[in-house]
């Protein structure tokens with residue numbers, strides 16, 4: 001799984017960023033030619049709702065970054081106020097059976113790829129980051145967030161239950177007591193609260209500053225043997241990764257059963273309606 005070598009850590013001569021993915025996709029990957037760090041940007045207006053297509057592009061982009069020996073991965077958003085609104089609720093409301101399966105399987109793929117990535121990962125959280133957005137951010141090794149936004153796993157507020165692997169990412173960052181209470185409450189943390197509780201590592205005043213801080217974190221490994229680093233990370237994360245790997249089919253089954261419960265459908269419908277009402281006001 002090792003993608004980089006010590007020699008690839010030496011900064012290269014030019015500073016031109018290379019676009020690795022084409023613009024028609026819902027993600028772009030840009031590699032900085034000096035640092036070798038890849039910035040993976042989500043670009044699905046209006047709110048980076050994680051639908052099947054965005055998840056597919058995310059998965060392919062993570063793979064591309066792993067394959068092209070990037071020195072690290074920074075996840076961010078092209079939207080100036082929203083990192084990601086989490087799962088696109090429309091994928092779960094009155095769903096098509098086959099698409100629902102593909103949707104959840106691809107979300108599992110994205111989590112396994114990002115949480116288990118061999119390269120150092122960081123999230124530049126330049127906007128709100130509820131639920132699935134928080135899952136992506138907490139799957140990374142480091143988080144830098146802009147002020148006055150919110151982040152958290154708010155599933156209980158929607159009448160749904162965050163799966164175990166959502167909780168694993170959350171628990172890898174927060175103390176158990178804080179995580180348990182926040183999950184039960186469906187708590188959204190403000191940027192300040194997230195910093196105080198350790199849900200994020202730093203605050204930045206602009207997206208550029210956030211990206212620079214993420215790059216600095218990734219650069220902190222420049223003198224560490226990359227193979228030793230990635231094997232250490234993967235060993236530390238192995239238990240949670242294999243738990244999902246071994247239970248993928250059951251997890252999918254549970255999800256499909258849960259989502260199709262009339263009470264869950266009713267709750268999602270009401271939540272969507274309220275979102276739409278709010279956006280009209």
Ligand SMILES: CCCCCCCC/C=C\CC(=O)SCCNC(=O)CCNC(=O)[C@H](O)C(C)(C)COP(=O)(O)OP(=O)(O)OC[C@H]1O[C@@H](n2cnc3c(N)ncnc32)[C@H](O)[C@@H]1OP(=O)(O)O
Nearest residue numbers: 085086087088089128130131132163254255258275276279
């Ligand atoms: C073991 C098995 C059990 C498994 C059970 C399932 C587990 C599922 C796990 C995770 C769940 C999720 O990730 S669910 C998604 C949770 N997300 C949210 O609750 C966020 C909701 N959105 C907001 O709070 C806000 O939209 C925002 C803060 C993200 C942005 O606010 P802003 O004011 O800028 O934008 P609007 O609110 O006006 O929204 C614009 C537009 O987008 C639509 N929208 C927003 N979020 C979603 C979403 N998550 N899915 C679908 N659509 C969304 C919103 O309705 C507006 O639409 P219209 O313009 O058409 O009105």
